[in-house]
Amino acid sequence: MTSKKDLVGQEAPPAHLIVRGIDKSFGGLQALREADFEVARGEVMALVGDNGAGKSTLMKVLAGAYSADAGSFFLDGNSVSIKSPNDASDLGIQIVYQDLALCENLDVAANLSLGAEPVKAGWSFLPHFLRPIDNLEMESKANKAIKRLQVRTLHSVRAKVSGLSGGQRQAIAIARAVGTESSVVMLDEPTAALGVAQTYQVLQVVKRLRDTNHAVVYISHNMQDIFDVSDRITVLRHGQNVATYITSKTTPDEVVMAMTKGIDKNSSGSIQNAI
Amino acid sequence: MQSEKKITFLDRLRTMRETEFGAFLPVLFALAAIWGYFGFILPLHDLITGEAESFRAIFLSPRNIYNLFMQSAVIAALAVGITVVLLLGEIDLSAAATAGVCAALLGVLVLSGVPGFFACLIVIFVGIIMGAAQGLLVAYVGIPSFVVTLAGLLGYQGLMQKILPTGNLNVGDPFVRSIARLLIPDMWGLFLALVVFILFALTTVRKQLQRKEKGLELDNKLTVWFQIIVFGIILISAVLTLNAYRSLPLLLVLLIAFTALLDWITKSTPYGRSLFAVGGNSESARRVGMKIKRIRVSAFAIVGLMAAIGGIFGASRYGSVSYTAFAGGSLLLEAIGAAVIGGTSLFGGRGSVWNAILGALVIGSLGNGLDLSGASAADKLMVSGAILLLAVAIDALSRNSAGGR
Numbered sequence: 214m215t216s217k218k219d220l221v222g223q224e225a226p227p228a229h230l231i232v233r234g235i236d237k238s239f240g241g242l243q244a245l246r247e248a249d250f251e252v253a254r255g256e257v258m259a260l261v262g263d264n265g266a267g268k269s270t271l272m273k274v275l276a277g278a279y280s281a282d283a284g285s286f287f288l289d290g291n292s293v294s295i296k297s298p299n300d301a302s303d304l305g306i307q308i309v310y311q312d313l314a315l316c317e318n319l320d321v322a323a324n325l326s327l328g329a330e331p332v333k334a335g336w337s338f339l340p341h342f343l344r345p346i347d348n349l350e351m352e353s354k355a356n357k358a359i360k361r362l363q364v365r366t367l368h369s370v371r372a373k374v375s376g377l378s379g380g381q382r383q384a385i386a387i388a389r390a391v392g393t394e395s396s397v398v399m400l401d402e403p404t405a406a407l408g409v410a411q412t413y414q415v416l417q418v419v420k421r422l423r424d425t426n427h428a429v430v431y432i433s434h435n436m437q438d439i440f441d442v443s444d445r446i447t448v449l450r451h452g453q454n455v456a457t458y459i460t461s462k463t464t465p466d467e468v469v470m471a472m473t474k475g476i477d478k479n480s481s482g483s484i485q486n487a488i
Numbered sequence: 489m490q491s492e493k494k495i496t497f498l499d500r501l502r503t504m505r506e507t508e509f510g511a512f513l514p515v516l517f518a519l520a521a522i523w524g525y526f527g528f529i530l531p532l533h534d535l536i537t538g539e540a541e542s543f544r545a546i547f548l549s550p551r552n553i554y555n556l557f558m559q560s561a562v563i564a565a566l567a568v569g570i571t572v573v574l575l576l577g578e579i580d581l582s583a584a585a586t587a588g589v590c591a592a593l594l595g596v597l598v599l600s601g602v603p604g605f606f607a608c609l610i611v612i613f614v615g616i617i618m619g620a621a622q623g624l625l626v627a628y629v630g631i632p633s634f635v636v637t638l639a640g641l642l643g644y645q646g647l648m649q650k651i652l653p654t655g656n657l658n659v660g661d662p663f664v665r666s667i668a669r670l671l672i673p674d675m676w677g678l679f680l681a682l683v684v685f686i687l688f689a690l691t692t693v694r695k696q697l698q699r700k701e702k703g704l705e706l707d708n709k710l711t712v713w714f715q716i717i718v719f720g721i722i723l724i725s726a727v728l729t730l731n732a733y734r735s736l737p738l739l740l741v742l743l744i745a746f747t748a749l750l751d752w753i754t755k756s757t758p759y760g761r762s763l764f765a766v767g768g769n770s771e772s773a774r775r776v777g778m779k780i781k782r783i784r785v786s787a788f789a790i791v792g793l794m795a796a797i798g799g800i801f802g803a804s805r806y807g808s809v810s811y812t813a814f815a816g817g818s819l820l821l822e823a824i825g826a827a828v829i830g831g832t833s834l835f836g837g838r839g840s841v842w843n844a845i846l847g848a849l850v851i852g853s854l855g856n857g858l859d860l861s862g863a864s865a866a867d868k869l870m871v872s873g874a875i876l877l878l879a880v881a882i883d884a885l886s887r888n889s890a891g892g893r
Contacts, residue, residue, distance in 0.1 A: 299777070314775050318768035318837035327765055328776030330758045342759040352704050369705055
């Protein structure tokens with residue numbers, strides 16, 4: 214409530230995607246109330262909040278899966294509108310859902326190109342969906358995508374997804390989102406179902422995304438992961454912004470407090486950290 | 489850090505079945521076992537026990553093989569179509585009844601003077617419409633395919649009876665009859681087989697070279713040559729066997745051509761990839777923007793197409809259309825059994841139309857072999873049931889071991 218209108222402080226990088234005043238209600242339930250959010254290129258913005266705080270709703274609004282009742286969207290300062298998933302992906306906003314949605318019966322390369330398979334040239338007399346797939350081109354693309362994210366444990370892009378570990382699958386899902394010329398990548402609880410080693414692997418991939426100048430939105434409950442990987446943290450509570458913290462200048466306790474109790478107007482100490 | 493997982497027999501089975509060529513091996517082994525039993529062991533047993541005076545290799549005689557191929561052709565055509573909907577995780581119980589309606593319509597059309605060629609085109613069109621209609625109900629109304637096609641099975645059987653009030657009709661049209669009767673001359677058949685073999689070998693080797701050029705992971709050299717050699721042996725020996733009795737019939741060439749086309753469409757085009765994607769994870773397919781409903785409808789249309797072709801094959805081979813040949817369920821169950829025995833998963837997302845052809849041969853060989861050895865119809869049913877159960881069990885086990893669910 215306090216610092217809603219001036220999220221961008223001195224230290225914040227110039228934002229790539231900015232949304233302002235997002236309202237969204239489902240029947241009588243107001244899931245988002247004038248929520249603001251922003252993310253810059255080359256940063257990992259964590260989005261946290263208790264269950265029902267509106268994280269997923271906000272993310273789905275950004276991805277175009279829900280359309281907002283009110284609010285404005287800016288990409289690199291230009292006003293844009295996101296009404297459908299296609300709008301979002303045209304703008305380069307990609308989302309990796311928690312359930313990943315990979316086809317286990319297909320191999321890695323096929324999953325990475327799913328829905329946009331490269332076809333061989335010279336078959337233009339056939340409708341596009343009946344032209345032969347260029348498998349070699351598909352594999353080269355997959356190899357590049359995997360290399361870019363440095364998924365070292367994956368030996369072959371011709372391996373079936375059903376045989377991969379949870380961390381590898383998460384990496385494939387991320388690679389698929391990144392592969393489509395995206396600038397904003399949103400990850401929904403990417404480490405929720407993973408063990409220690411695989412969580413590490415996924416966090417490495419997230420860092421690679423930041424290094425390749427993507428704007429990364431990272432939704433998680435896990436404070437340890439968030440403090441490991443994020444640059445800034447946006448806290449939502451009851452569908453409203455509580456604050457945005459710079460990760461290096463705050464503590465897990467403070468963030469948890471903001472998530473669960475909100476920020477008291479009088480406790481000026483925390484607001485100073487909120488940029 | 490991660491301990492090496494123990495590779496169990498089931499894991500091996502699963503990895504083997506996941507390779508394109510490996511998926512053929514179980515059904516090839518099944519076929520070899522059945523042929524070995526009826527072709528060698530049974531005659532040998534008869535010889536030793538004194539039931540027969542000489543070694544009677546009736547089963548593996550060129551004449552019987554020829555008949556076996558022709559008998560299995562209708563089942564194979566239906567099984568190839570059914571495989572396409574199985575890839576989506578759907579089922580079509582009405583395929584045989586659709587084939588029956590198409591065959592009956594063909595008989596009536598040529599009787600009323602429509603030229604055979606046009607009559608065939610008309611029934612193919614009708615078959616596609618009959619399949620697509622069911623697909624529309626599945627995709628847009630949301631009725632489970634089992635129910636829609638069960639209703640289709642009943643309804644189309646009724647329709648067939650309406651078209652054929654007497655339950656039987658002779659088909660004498662020369663064009664229709666020629667599909668099963670026309671034989672490719674021996675030399676041309678062999679030439680055709682050689683051309684196909686050389687094309688197969690060239691594309692396989694060329695693909696390998698291109699992979700090398702692009703620095704991609706190479707296929708195992710041994711597997712590549714094994715693949716080419718096994719393909720060549722099967723193809724050439726099949727043609728030689730057929731030539732030894734009569735010649736390569738046009739019907740088989742057509743069946744193989746349609747299957748090859750469908751195999752290409754399902755394996756190598758974006759449309760085919762979407763079939764596998766919807767069968768594997770329809771939510772994933774939806775999110776990447778695939779038109780799932782249209783895909784469903786088109787798959788059912790393909791079953792209709794193959795059913796119509798099966799109907800034409802049947803009418804051509806028997807020279808008549810009878811209610812009992814198509815309706816009643818045995819043809820349908822044999823076709824579904826053939827697809828499943830071929831290794832196509834009932835759960836969707838895995839399978840191949842070539843395997844359906846081999847599955848049809850397994851079913852056909854069982855029936856044929858048991859007939860020759862004087863088994864009763866009861867035995868036939870029970871053995872077929874056991875084989876089908878075995879095939880589904882292998883499917884279920886190899887799926888379970890994939891882990892996850």
